[in-house]
Amino acid sequence: MTTRRPMIAGNWKMHKTCPEAEDTARALVGQLTGKEEAEVMIAPPATALVPVSRIIGDTPVQLGAQNLFWENQGAYTGEVSAPMLVSAGCRYVIIGHSERRQYFGETDEGVNKKIKAAVAAGLVPVICIGESETERDGGKTFSVLDKQMEKGLEGLSEDQFSQAVMAYEPVWAIGTGRSATPEQAQEVHAHVRQFLEKRFGAQTAGAARILYGGSVKPANTAELMALPDIDGALVGGASLKPDTFAEIIHYKR
Numbered sequence: 650m651t652t653r654r655p656m657i658a659g660n661w662k663m664h665k666t667c668p669e670a671e672d673t674a675r676a677l678v679g680q681l682t683g684k685e686e687a688e689v690m691i692a693p694p695a696t697a698l699v700p701v702s703r704i705i706g707d708t709p710v711q712l713g714a715q716n717l718f719w720e721n722q723g724a725y726t727g728e729v730s731a732p733m734l735v736s737a738g739c740r741y742v743i744i745g746h747s748e749r750r751q752y753f754g755e756t757d758e759g760v761n762k763k764i765k766a767a768v769a770a771g772l773v774p775v776i777c778i779g780e781s782e783t784e785r786d787g788g789k790t791f792s793v794l795d796k797q798m799e800k801g802l803e804g805l806s807e808d809q810f811s812q813a814v815m816a817y818e819p820v821w822a823i824g825t826g827r828s829a830t831p832e833q834a835q836e837v838h839a840h841v842r843q844f845l846e847k848r849f850g851a852q853t854a855g856a857a858r859i860l861y862g863g864s865v866k867p868a869n870t871a872e873l874m875a876l877p878d879i880d881g882a883l884v885g886g887a888s889l890k891p892d893t894f895a896e897i898i899h900y901k902r
């Protein structure tokens with residue numbers, strides 16, 4: 650049986666100026682022992698990547714970006730490429746977050762190009778999928794997720810996918826305080842793993858980390874993390890305060 654190291658990732662979204670991000674990163678590092686079972690990642694806004702990378706340096710905290718553009722360079726005003734993120738100290742990049750799909754017109758085809766660009770640059774993509782409340786109520790959860798995965802992962806070899814992290818984030822649970830129930834989350838995570846198995850084989854699917862995101866907080870982390878196909882959490886609001894985020898990281902205590 651494959652053992653998967655859990656991952657607790659903090660997506661700071663569009664929060665924190667550079668000094669605020671530095672203070673938060675410093676405080677978080679101060680709360681870690683270095684013996685955490687979970688791998689810890691934080692994804693500050695693009696402006697704070699370099700200052701935060703200097704603070705987390707050789708600590709166990711990994712740096713992630715919240716987005717990228719798929720070309721390496723060129724006349725794409727406002728965009729940031731995968732090699733640029735690598736040079737800023739990133740190891741991870743969140744791709745296809747529902748807020749990007751909802752507010753910035755991100756499509757499954759764009760997600761696919763972004764994943765390929767990330768992998769080519771040596772970044773680990775954290776690939777977000779999730780259904781809306783209407784889609785869930787209409788019984789379309791699995792078909793929506795399957796389409797997002799079919800198109801988002803199209804053309805990716807087993808080798809290209811092997812390091813990737815999946816993140817299931819039901820849109821109705823993001824920032825609402827209403828997390829998916831453990832049963833709802835486990836059902837979807839098992840489905841995602843089955844999809845990955847059909848697509849990439851049992852070994853790769855068994856090794857793939859699938860994070861849950863959507864109103865994760867200290868009070869519900871342990872019960873979510875206890876489920877067999879939940880390998881971590883992608884935390885939004887509760888990652889902004891270092892004490893709260895550290896409690897989530899130390900969910901087993």
Ligand SMILES: O=C[C@H](O)COP(=O)(O)O
Pocket residue numbers: 660746818822823824825826862863864865883884885886887
């Ligand atoms: O990327 C994180 C998710 O969107 C979850 O956000 P939330 O924890 O504030 O619900």
